[in-house]
Amino acid sequence: MRIIYSGVFVDDQAKALAFYTDVLGFVKKEDVPVGEFRWLTVVSPDDPDGTEFLLEPNENPAAKQYQKAIFDQGIPATSLGVDDVQAEYERLTELGVEFIVEPTDYGTYSIASFDDTCGNVIQIQQVAAG
Secondary structure, eight states: OOOOEEEEEESOHHHHHHIIIIITOOEEEEEEEETTEEEEEEEOTTOTTSOEEEEEEOOOHHHHHHHHHHHHTTOOSEEEEOSOHHHHHHHHHHTTOOEEEEEEEOSSEEEEEEEOSSSOEEEEEEEOOO
């Protein structure tokens, strides 16, 4: 068994696609019309056949409530792996990304969290070499 899709609810799929590709550096993989929405996924350019990240339209009232509640509490909707949290923090800050949690070292891992502009807190995480 393996994970083939994972994702987050987004309040605007076009805005999310721009942020996740132009700012974070992912590559669009799937873009299929589904009624008024799209089955829209992005992947890491380093692993184009890997797990696809679904930018799920947030039209369900329960999903909206959940998304808002975890955002308001600063809880990350997901965590993305990076090789160097500090370098990624600096790169993204230069691109105008607003961080909620600056790089923090916990010994075996380091994290930082930012606002994805689409209703989510996203965490980046670096696992310490061991």
